[in-house]
Amino acid sequence: MDKQKKMTLTINDFSLKETLECGQCFRFQKIDEFTYTVIARQRLIHLRQATHDSVIFYTSQKDFDTIWKDYFDLSRDYRAIKKEISEHDSMMQTAIQYATGLRLLQQEFFECLISFILSQNNHIPRIKRIIETLSKTYGTPLDENSYAFPTLQQMSSVTEDELRQLGTGFRAKYITDAIRKLSDNTIDPTAFSQMDTAKLRETLMKIHGVGPKVADCVMLFSLKRYEVFPIDVWVKRIMIDLYCHGCDKSLKEIQALAKEMFGKNAGFAQQYLFYYARQNKIGK
DNA sequence: ATCCAGGATCTCC
DNA sequence: GGAGATCATGGA
Numbered sequence: 561m562d563k564q565k566k567m568t569l570t571i572n573d574f575s576l577k578e579t580l581e582c583g584q585c586f587r588f589q590k591i592d593e594f595t596y597t598v599i600a601r602q603r604l605i606h607l608r609q610a611t612h613d614s615v616i617f618y619t620s621q622k623d624f625d626t627i628w629k630d631y632f633d634l635s636r637d638y639r640a641i642k643k644e645i646s647e648h649d650s651m652m653q654t655a656i657q658y659a660t661g662l663r664l665l666q667q668e669f670f671e672c673l674i675s676f677i678l679s680q681n682n683h684i685p686r687i688k689r690i691i692e693t694l695s696k697t698y699g700t701p702l703d704e705n706s707y708a709f710p711t712l713q714q715m716s717s718v719t720e721d722e723l724r725q726l727g728t729g730f731r732a733k734y735i736t737d738a739i740r741k742l743s744d745n746t747i748d749p750t751a752f753s754q755m756d757t758a759k760l761r762e763t764l765m766k767i768h769g770v771g772p773k774v775a776d777c778v779m780l781f782s783l784k785r786y787e788v789f790p791i792d793v794w795v796k797r798i799m800i801d802l803y804c805h806g807c808d809k810s811l812k813e814i815q816a817l818a819k820e821m822f823g824k825n826a827g828f829a830q831q832y833l834f835y836y837a838r839q840n841k842i843g844k
Numbered sequence: 845a846t847c848c849a850g851g852a853t854c855t856c857c
Numbered sequence: 858g859g860a861g862a863t864c865a866t867g868g869a
Contacts, residue, residue, distance in 0.1 A: 583850060680851040686867060687850085729865030734852085771852045792850035810859090834850075 567624055570614045573638035575661025576607055582662050582835045584781050586675055586688045587695075587709065601627055601668060602700060602708040633663045638828075645822050645829045651802040652822075652829060655836035662831060665781065669749055670742070671709040672782035673764075676774045677734050693726050716743050734769025741767055757785050772811070780827040789818040789826040798837035 576596055580588040587599040594609040605628060606618040617624050629635065642660070646652040674694070679687050691709070698710035698718065716739060723732035741747045747767070752760055757779065764775040776790035791799075791811050799814045800806060809817075822829040836842070 676850080679849090681849060681864075682851090682866085683849045683868065685869095689867090724865085727866065730852095730863090731865085769852065773851060777850075790850075794850065838850085 565620050566616060566618050567621060568610060568614055568616050569624075569634070571634060572613055573642075573661055574613075574615060574632070574634065574663060575659070576609045576615060578659040578662040578835065579632065579665065582659060582831060583684065583838065584831065585665055585667060586684075586691050597706075599695075599702065599706060599708060600631055600665075600671075602702075602711075603627065604702045604706050604708075631666055633666055636663070638663060641825050641828050645825050645832075649821065652832065655798075655832045658839055659832055659835045662835060664786070664828065664831060666784065667782045668709070669778070669782045670712050673738060673767075673770075673774075673778050674709075674735055676777045676781075677738060677767075677769050678728060678731055679777075680731065680769070680771075680774060682731075690727055697726060712739065712742055715739055731769060734767070737768040738770070752783060757787060760785065761788075780830070786827040787819075787824045789815060789822070789830045791815065791830075792834070794834050794837040794842070795830060798833050798842045801842055802833075 576594070580596055580598065581590075585598075585600070589597045591597065596607050598605050598607060603623070605623075608616040608618075610616050617628055619628060642656050646656055675687070675691055678690055682690075692707075695707040695709050698714045699707040700710075700714075701707055715735075718736065718739065720732045720736045723735055728735060742749070747763060752763075755763065760779060760783070761772070761775045764770050764778060765772070770778075773790050773792055776788040779785035779788050780790060789795075791814055796811070796814060799817070800809055803817060818826045818829065
């Protein structure tokens with residue numbers, strides 16, 4: 561690797577492993593215990609966890625400043641967030657202990673939307689494989705065997721049949737519907753910033769195949785709506801396990817409980833809980 | 845082999 | 858408006 565293009569960053573609360581492997585993103589490759597490659601924002605980057613509180617970015621200062629600092633959410637004070645969501649909650653303190661260096665990536669909207677449409681009723685390894693296939697088929701080559709996630713433009717004339725042949729299954733029609741509604745301005749991302757979260761959620765759910773969970777993931781992982789609390793099977797299990805000792809609760813009740821406990825930082829809380837639940841196979 | 849996956853939709857009442 | 862079946866596919 562080019563020695564000129566390498567910079568070491570010292571920062572607290574940042575673990576590559578926890579941030580990349582917590583289930584929020586799909587386009588990373590683990591090279592060894594400390595080294596990863598990540599593809600995002602039409603680029604590929606190599607990274608290495610040097611010490612507990614430092615990470616090497618194999619990139620230029622310019623790309624770090626304009627892209628990766630933002631992508632890895634490195635300007636945010638996670639210590640303060642962790643303190644806030646766990647102050648009166650020993651359960652959350654326990655969950656956070658399992659991923660003290662987890663940060664919420666700022667992913668691109670289109671990639672995030674398609675990825676989480678694909679995630680429904682699917683396994684993470686298979687989701688990753690399908691996304692790789694989509695990128696290889698429609699995306700821009702980055703090196704010999706790496707491809708950027710395709711843009712909306714690059715997927716604008718994709719057909720449902722094509723997508724089915726790539727293994728997307730029943731989700732193919734959902735993806736073409738998303739592409740259609742974004743291309744013909746039925747849904748206009750430039751209007752998102754002036755919508756409140758409820759309105760934005762409702763707008764995203766106009767896409768066939770986007771329900772509450774996928775809409776919440778897209779808002780949390782790519783639209784900076786940190787107050788949302790996506791509830792999947794893992795989060796439901798751990799919320800019931802931790803906060804009502806095995807009783808049954810509806811999604812609405814869990815949603816309300818999360819809002820009450822974690823407020824504007826519910827999304828961060830959700831991600832710590834998800835990681836903890838999956839690591840410990842809570843409820844399985 | 846058979847189960848099941850970071851759900852959503854359709855159908856039923 | 859809530860419960861239950863159904864959906865494509867392949868890794869475990």
